[in-house]
Amino acid sequence: MLPCALEPRGPRAGKMAFQFNFSIEEKAENELETLGDTALQLESAQPALNPGRSTEKSKEISSEENVVHKDSVCAHEATPKTTDPVANCSPGKSQVQVLPKKRAGFKVAKEHNIPGDFSKVLENKVMDTVQGLYYVNISVVEMTLSNDSHEEDIVSKSISSHSDLITGIYEGGLKIWECTFDLMDYLSKAEMQFINKTVLDLGCGAGLLGILALKRKAEKVHFQDYNRTVIDEITLPNVVANWTDGGGDGGISEPSSKKHKKADLIQALMSKCRFFSGEWTEFSQLLLSGNKPFSKYDLILTSETIYNPDYYSALHDTISKLLDKNGCVYLATKAHYFGVGGGVHIFEKFIEERNVFRTRTVKVI
């Protein structure tokens, strides 16, 4: 994992940062140096980096410092645009299975209604836990959905094509991808502050990043996924489950006063959330031209969303339109996605050419 950050260039002064996370299985040639048995340190020619500094605690990101995580692998913080952004690392092993490249479709965006009866959201769901958060068991969802006829039919399509990604049809949100955990880990160690922040979990899938932000008292959290099925069957249930102790027995055996208290709690929580599905360009248009007030995001969290270079333009423009001028994006990714062609180098190059943001790599695992 290699988190990295971007900041705006030129007249758009202010802080923006993208963070990239990569799963790297082997030592990255020329750049990672073994520190003891497990830790690697990123070697960089960047003047803004401070490679000698080592700490076991993650730090809040600033543009001047470098943080080396002794207990994990290595990290460097975001660098100002005036220095070279170094995010060089060997391709990590991708676990992505893909179909041949096609152009992305333009799935219309929609905002999902939040159901009045939250217990219904968890019907037929089996919950598991990871890093202290509840999430729906995907196999059970897949089994249920493959038995029903469903508008998008992404489960059957994914199974019949033996693929986790079907360009323009299913973009992988049913499963939880590895870098989500890396980014959660990073945000926790960095003691990232969410209080009063407006946060977007972009390409959310299970939505664990957004749920983490909610748990840390973010003011508002929006969730976006390409597929409606993912929002209805995975993201929404996961959010509800994390405020109902995994759903339990649906509160059947609880005294009604406790049930009401819980319902009020979820109601309050849900008033902070919005859920969207659809293609990125469509999503940003919906937000910006919709009749609900929209304030730009302070933080955009996104994991494993730069696998397909065909989407970079839409992704970049969406972020440009939706991020506050003092905002920051944390992006977690593998170094390279075999078969699809995306990855950190090509994305950084793309960002550089667009000349709107600057990147800073803050952590490599």
Ligand SMILES: C[S@@+](CC[C@H](N)C(=O)[O-])C[C@H]1O[C@@H](n2cnc3c(N)ncnc32)[C@H](O)[C@@H]1O
């Ligand atoms: C590989 S999944 C990662 C899901 C989740 N972030 C995780 O780490 O587990 C990529 C996500 O990016 C989103 N995505 C990819 N391409 C998209 C596009 N062109 N428009 C909108 N969303 C897209 C999808 O919602 C999909 O769930």
